[in-house]
Amino acid sequence: MSSAHKTRRKPSQSRAWMTSIAIQDAFVISLLERGYEQVSIRDIANIAGVGLGTLYLYFPNKESIAAVTIRRWLRHLARELERSGKAEGQSVQQRCHALVQHYLDDVFAKPKAWQALVTLERRITDPELYRQMYTHFVEVVAVNLQSASDWPVGRDPFPVAFLAFSLLCSAVRDALLVLQTLPQRAGWQLQLEGAIAGGVVCALQTPEPDCP
């Protein structure tokens, strides 16, 4: 939804924006250090370098700091994923390979960020927020797959994208959480490509299900 005119925003502008960002960054740092429930408002304020009351000028309460921060942070990650998936892959098969390739590129390029994503994801309490974020990522994948040369015309890309993203995301999550380190890339990537291509091909051979 783009508007032709950029509406004039608040006069306070960039200073206010910076403070809000500083708070959100502080939240992410605390989150990764201590885990969601252990993050205290005081920690955030200290790390952000602002007063305690200042937080409440920007956010009505602790929960909203989390919500806003997570949303912004995930949008950012999704955008990066989207950008890195812009290669002109052709077949669905190739798209899958490229998807895994680019996904792992991103993961290995910024493991910290993805570890954070995984941590975050498991901390989110509000199911609606969780669904929003998940759906956003799936849509990025869906657009990617749908633009494949041999994509069945009229086929809803969402369920397949859901499967593909679910496999990818969970593989990374479980690796980070359970193994606590990323596996050797070469072999791992092959396995994932096998799994995703296998799943996607099977999915496309099946007639479209009714219930989502």
Added chain:
Amino acid sequence: MSSAHKTRRKPSQSRAWMTSIAIQDAFVISLLERGYEQVSIRDIANIAGVGLGTLYLYFPNKESIAAVTIRRWLRHLARELERSGKAEGQSVQQRCHALVQHYLDDVFAKPKAWQALVTLERRITDPELYRQMYTHFVEVVAVNLQSASDWPVGRDPFPVAFLAFSLLCSAVRDALLVLQTLPQRAGWQLQLEGAIAGGVVCALQTPEPDCP
């Protein structure tokens, strides 16, 4: 003599066992309702229908209630999964199909329990506990795969089992969390079989990696 007397003895016998179970059940209920960090000792006591101090006769602190309960609960679930996977499958390929088959059997047979498991999994804060539980399930799968007729002799089944379980588990989790319902079984099962067989086959074609 100075420190000998400070023991608080656990009660014994069957009455005691019932109380302990009641507490653990109450913990699971609270956990699913409110999320791990929000579970209060008082809630558990109320739901279990016992006095506040009684909890401390059975568990030394809140944390241990969680640990014991979760472990017992997951062992139970894993045992069921294990039992349902005892079919005499032959090839690895068939084992994978059977695995998905039985897993989904279990999931569709008791969706509530699995929804609880999924919720639980995301609530657990302690990484060590998370890893324990995850590893337990993976081992069940590993034993299953390793007994396949064409399993490569001497090959460590753990990494492959990890992949397989990760795919299965995440597919169920994401379906329950994001779609909030289980997909139509027939098509879903095909997709999962494709994904898992694909992943496992790829994995076995790759030479064994060094770092786990």
Added chain:
Amino acid sequence: MSSAHKTRRKPSQSRAWMTSIAIQDAFVISLLERGYEQVSIRDIANIAGVGLGTLYLYFPNKESIAAVTIRRWLRHLARELERSGKAEGQSVQQRCHALVQHYLDDVFAKPKAWQALVTLERRITDPELYRQMYTHFVEVVAVNLQSASDWPVGRDPFPVAFLAFSLLCSAVRDALLVLQTLPQRAGWQLQLEGAIAGGVVCALQTPEPDCP
């Protein structure tokens, strides 16, 4: 204090007596190990080797265990002091010397017991109990002094005895509490004899005061 018919029947006979003594001994042990407020009913029961409920067959509550125990225990100590003070001293001066001599004999003979006494004394909450116990000791000294050959006829021995006992007792207490050990006996005894003889002589030279 409240109702006379609050009777929970006490057990009887020698078995009962032994149990009561075991409880009281356990109380003293706990008291010396942990300090009054840290003594728990459970500790006492464990040390005494009786059940938790059994305590309440012999004592209505924790406080009364303390009160009864302390009274019995102090009576015992006073009796020993009294016995050791039976020497046939002649002048008041000699009586004082003998008093210090016997007092320190007792203190050095059983320093543990006196350390306990000191600890106890400072723990006693009820002022009435404190006064009772103190008065009892003073009376022992009073009888001793009054039987001196040159004791002024008709002079109330209580105030002087009070002074003497106060000096003696506090010297021991402060040594045990602050120095945490008994000083070298020879010199210490001389000092105390000097102080007490000095105080007593001064007191007897002064005309009898009115108030106390």
Added chain:
Amino acid sequence: MSSAHKTRRKPSQSRAWMTSIAIQDAFVISLLERGYEQVSIRDIANIAGVGLGTLYLYFPNKESIAAVTIRRWLRHLARELERSGKAEGQSVQQRCHALVQHYLDDVFAKPKAWQALVTLERRITDPELYRQMYTHFVEVVAVNLQSASDWPVGRDPFPVAFLAFSLLCSAVRDALLVLQTLPQRAGWQLQLEGAIAGGVVCALQTPEPDCP
């Protein structure tokens, strides 16, 4: 960076000082009313007229409230005693007389404060704290005695001061606790002077002992 942000800063300035004093005063009041172990944080907060959490802005825990308060309170009392003992006494004998004189001056001038001190002393559970406080008073006396014109050069004043203070202090304590009133001053002072001068003279005639 990980542990840098966890500081809770103490408030500053005069307002803060007033609040801290209010808390300490409330602690003393509670202490005298209920005894050390019975003092509850809530009591202190209520009496001080501040919120519960406010206490924790000024003191990290209950124990530290006690420690700081008692130390400050005793320093105050000791300072007064010190000041009143600044007379240019000459011989040790005269010093002793002056000491008793000024001590009783102080006691009779503010009996309430000394009753509090006595009560306090018996309430203190922590032996270390007790020793600190006692030692502080003894040092005041030691300085006083050491400056006497005929003080034996090189003689350690501490043991003698200990004896003197012990006698003085216990006489007052026992009078307040057991007699529950101060005796008639004239006679009492004579007795105490006799006792203390006697003890001190004896002590100085004895060669310096080895162990304290």
Added chain:
DNA sequence: AATGAATGAGGCTTCATTCAT
């Protein structure tokens, strides 16, 4: 706009006491 001192509800845990066995 920014601050941080003050607040108090609420969390965990202990322990004296009761009562059914």
Added chain:
DNA sequence: CATGAATGAAGCCTCATTCAT
């Protein structure tokens, strides 16, 4: 007589939030 499992009031402390400056 004896027991000890069960109880819950009460204690200490944390931390999100407010409001006067």
